[in-house]
Amino acid sequence: MATDAPQAILSRYSHEKVYDFAKGILIGNNVPEDSAKTVARCLVAADLRGVDTHGVNRIPSYMERVRQNVLDPRAVPELTAVTPVVAQVDGKNSFGSLGATMAIDHAIEAAKIYGIGMASVNHSNHYGMAAWICQRAIESDMMSLVFTNSSPALPVWGGKEKVIGTSPIACGAPAGHTKPFILDMAPTVAARGKIYKAKRRDEKIPLGWALDKDGRPTDDPAAALGGVMLPMGGPKGSGLGIMMDVFSGVLSGSAFAGGVTNPYDASKAANVGHFIVAIKPDLFMSLEEFKDRMDYLYQKVVGSERAAGVEKIYYPGEIEIDREEDRRRNGIPFTAGEIKTLNAEAEMVGAARLEVDM
Ligand SMILES: NC(=O)c1ccc[n+]([C@@H]2O[C@H](COP(=O)([O-])OP(=O)(O)OC[C@H]3O[C@@H](n4cnc5c(N)ncnc54)[C@H](O)[C@@H]3O)[C@@H](O)[C@H]2O)c1
Incomplete structure (x- = not known):
């Protein structure tokens, strides 16, 4: 099982407590309760999966955007149906997780009827870990494609100037009694x-x-x-980064080609774009047969003959599932420095501090 390396860990906090803490800070910064619940849930989902890079440690940078009036804490994204299958979501410069939730929920409902649902989101912000969107689709027995663009972090292959982001490509599919498939990866190393x-x-x-x-x-x-x-794989990673910009940026009407603002730069709105698709897996066979086939694939992958020195073969998303099992039981680890920074955010708005409980 994938567990946490002990060296950097000082204390663990129950995920329920971390969620309440994050929600309290958001509400203290004028985020309506419903929105605060969604944003906190998505951040804690990342911490639970061990994606600490995109969990509640993002709160100070998100709140700085609110304080500098470059992210609207009270905005609610607006959805317009373009065709029965396709929707456009105007993120209204709200948190990325709000527009993305609206997009995946609409795509799932459309896919239930038409087999596929698709939503494009513009005027959005960073939505953190993409896998939570795939998880949401899996809860409804749906496959998903989840793309976003992001601020420039690297040149295109052969270039010198930063043009593309570390924009993650994510996709998911449900399984039967084995683990669901969730690949969630930046096109960078x-x-x-x-x-x-x-x-x-x-x-x-x-x-x-x-x-x-x-x-x-x-x-x-x-x-x-x-x-x-x-980039990972040289021109291939660079190409995937451009692909994220085509589907999430060019298509949605959001910023693209290096125009998205870094989430840590609170000088202007981010105007991130997302592209989210839900696909019904039982279009060509029964759901049971699809899931049986996914289970077979899982067994073939993890049961394949191991190379020398490899103790275990993991399925995409499996390391994160193991981490989540561990963290649900034993809490989410944070360093003392991280807790100090987060508690300073809480104090700024009179929200409850995060105290050790595990
Ligand atoms: N919102 C944004 O703008 C943004 C930008 C960049 C990254 N992110 C997020 O950052 C997170 C981390 O991205 P990353 O590319 O560093 O991820 P990563 O390299 O840790 O993992 C990428 C994928 O590979 C799989 N994987 C890893 N090790 C494996 C192994 N040994 N065997 C089998 N599969 C394995 C993981 O399950 C995952 O699906 C993602 O959740 C991503 O959505 C978000």
């Missing part, structure tokens, strides 16, 4: 959030993730943030 996390925790990053401002490989997160991220 690593998500940029992993560099922010290393900086926050005073850790080094592996060489090969990023270059410094002079184009040299670096293991220093601060130097990496001043430089560029590296």
Whole structure:
């Protein structure tokens, strides 16, 4: 089972407590309760899956956007049906998780009737970990394609100037008695959030993730943030980053081609775009047969002959499922520095602090 490395962990907090804490800070910053619940749920979903880079540690940067009036805490996204299958969501510069929730919920309902549902979202913000959107589709026995664009973090292959983001590509499919398929990956060697996390925790990053401002490989997160991220698979990762911009940016009417604002830059609205599709898996066979086939695929993947030195083969999304089991039971780990920063946010708006309980 994937568990957490002990060195950076100081204390663990129950996910219910972290959720209440996050919701309290959001409400204290004028976010209506319903929206606060959605945003907190999505952030805690990331922490539960071990995607600490996109969990409640994002709250200070999100709240800074609210304080600087570049994200509207009270806005509610607006959905317009374009065809029975296709919807356009105007994010109204609200939190990315609000527009994305509206988009996937609409896509799921359309897919139940027509076999497929699709929604394009513009004027949105960072929605954090993409996998929560696939999880939401799986809860309704739906397959999903989940794309977003993001702020420029790396040049296109052969270039020098930052044009594309670490925009994740995610997709999911339900299974029967085995684990669902969830692939959720940035087209870069690593998500940029992993560099922010290393900086926050005073850790080094592996060489090969990023270059410094002079184009040299670096293991220093601060130097990496001043430089560029590296694409996975050279031109292929670069191409996937451009693909995210075609489907999420160009198509939606949001910013694109390097125009999305970094979530840590609170000087202007982000205008992120998303592209979300739900597909009914029992279009060509019964749901039971589809799930049986998914179970067979899972068994073939994890049961395949292991290469030398490999203890276990994981299915996409499985490491995160194991982490979630562990964290639901044993709590979500945070460093003392992270808790201090988060509690300072709570104090700013008179919300309850996060105290150790595990
Ligand atoms: N909203 C944004 O703008 C944004 C931008 C970048 C990244 N992100 C998020 O950051 C998170 C991390 O992205 P990442 O690319 O660093 O992820 P990652 O490299 O940790 O994992 C990518 C995928 O590979 C799978 N995987 C990892 N190790 C595996 C193994 N040993 N065997 C089988 N499968 C394995 C994971 O389950 C996952 O589906 C994602 O949740 C992503 O949505 C968000």
